[in-house]
Amino acid sequence: MDAYTVDLLNRRHDRFTLWIPASEGLPAPKLVLGTHDASNNSFNELVRLSMTKPADKTDLWEVDPKAITPPLADGVYRYWFEIVDTSPEKLGTMLVTDPLAFTVDYTLTQGSGEQLQPATVIKYRDGKLWPCDMDGTEPSRPPVPDQASLPSNNHLVIYELPASWSKVGNDGRGVDVDVGGFADVKALFDRNTRSAKWASIHGPVLAELGINALELLPPADAKNKAEWGYATAHYFAPDSDLGSASELVSLVETIQAQNIRLVTDVVMAFGHDPYGYIAFEQFHLRPNDEKSNPDSYQSHATGVLRDGYGGQSWRYAQQTQTYDPESGGVDKVSPSWSFHRAHLARWMADFGVGGLRLDSINNVGSWDFVRSYKERAWELYNARYGSAADPSKFLVIGEELSMPVSMIHQGVVDALWNEPWQGRLRALLLGESSEGDDFEWTVRKVADTTLVTFDGASFTDGAQAINYITSHDIEGYRKERLYNFLSSNGVSDVQKRAKLAFALLLTSVGIPMIFAGEEFADQMDRSKDMSKKQSDPVNYDRKNDGGWRAALFEYVANLVKFRTKCPALGEDDTNFFHVDQGGKIMAWSRGETGDGKMPVVVVANFMDQNTEGEQYVIPNWPGQEQDGWREVSQQRDVPTKWVGKEPLMAWEVKVYTRWRE
Structure with missing residues (x-):
């Protein structure tokens, strides 16, 4: 197993580990280890063993697999940790997933609903513990791509893709059959890969489109099944709906061979993770219960409580004298900071991440943490290439619709989603001005986003602004898919306005982002509720209609390739x-x-x-x-x-x- 820059991740190669900050006085957790009997989908428990603390590692609990009796045979195992619930509900003794699980198995679970805890999958071989897929395959790491071949930030065209849906269709029982995963996304880039689930994919659509950055909406594991979302539960594991770590590595290798960067979406304002039960007071808080705690409030929004959206808000301000997962020593650390920086190291090392999009950064509540996370990401990227690291080939993007551009100037993030650009563009598409400007100045601010002032600050570089016609956030006024927006506003020639929209997107100052399906003006067949994020599957069949949508796709693809290569559009x-x-x-x-x-x-x-x-x-x-x-x-x-x-x-x-x- 290749080493990580995090001591805790490296220790897991030699022993089962569970870090519980401030665990003095808590009963010792237990390792519950066994095997999966696929014939009847049952768990065969082998041991239920109390964990112990190393003398020099405060709050770190461990079990040496070589000390288990009878001795473990080489093979694939499942396990949970047995703990006493520390959440406000105090549910008593319960089995929880390893918070650092690299692979989780939802065929074996404990609890239900929000308390659902899938088994952690691990392989024991040659006296060591090895990360593995469900079938025991040990994933490799993608090779480090040639830096010179990667696109620079000012020539990026990002494709935003929620991978867990694709096309309307069912098996006769109302169950979607075109729910895709990493292997299916690979088919969008590789002519020789056949999509097993996306029946609507006929050829490498995204290779033909020419984008050079793929943004996967949260690829880490969430409990919600057969749909994408922001309910991240297991931050170190690829989403079980989307496939295995090996399949994700194969996708990364495929796109990197085409000089395409992988951008991953990360949710750190709130979580549905096991630490909500293992050490609630160290990792999480409920803002309504702690209104005197500054950590309960959003940054850049005075007096607004943070929102967990059904999960638990991460606690960032608290520090504890405990084992330091990164250095391996004992120090005063923020448990939440350490946890998130650890899974960052995993994703950067094992999946070759070339950029990050941080969700809801004001709702994180701590600009100091976000800055620390960004700086750590840059440290890991720079270590990838040493002294030759090119600062134009990596980017940390923040999403916050109140547009705190000062975050960029203070070094908190490198770039922001530019949601007001969407509103101005959509006004232009209807012949209207926007935001109190006349029509001319609406055009100027679309073509050059550095002309706009937000909260006393402006973008000073095109690589600081992510412009988009549409995103997964379809909630609200004029946010729906472009086709539906134009149709509902009485535009009869959708193709002509869509071409205009893409011409502006791909020639304006800023990094253009294309939401999956917009390149051929896909439309919403199911999702009519504008209070929800996009869940309507992409119908890639429409790209091959032989009519105006196919022509629109070719038009957009031509401009995408121009945007990624023309020097003037990088200025x-x-x-x-x-x-x-x-x-x-x-x-x-x-x-x-x-x-x-x-x-x-x-x-x-x-x-x-x-x-x-x-x-x-x-x-x-x-x-x-x-x-x-x-x-x-x-x-x-x-x-x-x-x-x-x-x-x-x-x-x-x-x-x-x-x-x-």
Whole structure:
């Protein structure tokens, strides 16, 4: 087993371990170990053994597997820890999952509902304990990718994918059959991989789309079955619905071979983890019960209590003199800080994570912790490449819709989701202005997000803002899928407006993110309740309809590949040089202009009418007299005499450049 940068993870190779901070006076936990009988799906208990503390490791409980009698044979085992519940409910003695489990087995469980505790899976071989899949396979680590081949942050196009759903369909009993996993996601990139569950996948859709960053919505294990969500329970284990660690490694190897970075979504505001029972007062709190505790309140939202959304809020302010899981010594540590930094080390080392998206960071309640987590992520990334580590090839993104951009300037995160960009874009798609601006300034703030001020601060670099047309957050006004948004607002030609939306997304300052299915304007077949996050499966069949959706996909794919490669779109320089009709027709350039420069010029018509006549003249076009201009979205060369003079159709965006790959 390869070593980790966390002492506690390395100790688990030699012994069963359970860290319980401030455990003095608590009864010794017990290891309940056995095997799984697949013939009748039962647990054959072999030992129920009290754990002991090493003399030099305060609050660390262990069992040496070599000391178990009768001796363990090499093979795959299941286990729980028997503890006395410390949560406010005081449920008594109960069996809990190992909080550091790398694989969990929901065919063997204890308890029910929120108390459901799946068995932990481990392999015993040659006197050691080895992480393994359910079938005993010992996962490898993906090779460290060549750093030079990875995309830089300012050329990323992120694809946001909740992997546990794909397409409407059932087996006749109302059970979805196209609920996917890691192996099915791999089929979106690899022509030779056949999706076992996603019947709608016909070919490597995402390889054809050309995205270079895959964001998996929380891939760590959650208790909710057959659906994705933010109810993370087992932070060290890949979600059992999505597949095994080996399947995740195979997916990572596949995308890394195509120079695509893996971004993982992490939930640290609240959890449904075993520590809610093992050591509640050390790891969790209930804000309503501790209103005098500053840790009960959201950051950047004065007086607003944190929300556990059915789980338990993590306790971040408390420190305890205890065993330090990272260093292995005894020190004053925050148990929650140590826990989350430990699973970060696991995911960075074992799955080659190339970026992180931190959910609901104000609800975490501690900017100090978020900064510490970000800095630890960077330490692990830098260690991957040593002194040659490229700071443009890794990113920690925060999600907080109140837009505390000051977090970036204070070094808490590297980038933020830019939700207001979505609202401005959707207003433009209907010919409206937004946020009190006139139409021209709404366009300007969409094209260049550094022009916007949030809470006294602004983005100063395009790699700090994640722009999107749609996300999994479909709740609320004008948040639904693009097709449904346009249709419900009376837009008859969805393809034309969708093309305009993607042209702006993929040429504006900021990192573009595409929500799964939007690249061919998928629509919502089931989910009509706008109070819930996206749960309607993606229907990838629609991408192959042979009609306007297939044409839209090709249009988006062409611009995605342009966005990932064109140097000018990696720069922030934006020059608005033409405004007509009160901003309803505008032209601007991206990238530096001048001798030898090759900027991108964007021309947009936000009106229902075509421009009049055979020509529409745009003065001040940078480098207008030079040869080699082409229009990217239509993939055609433009004669020099027509540069800056081409007509515009209604709701059309044209993208020009002299740059060629």
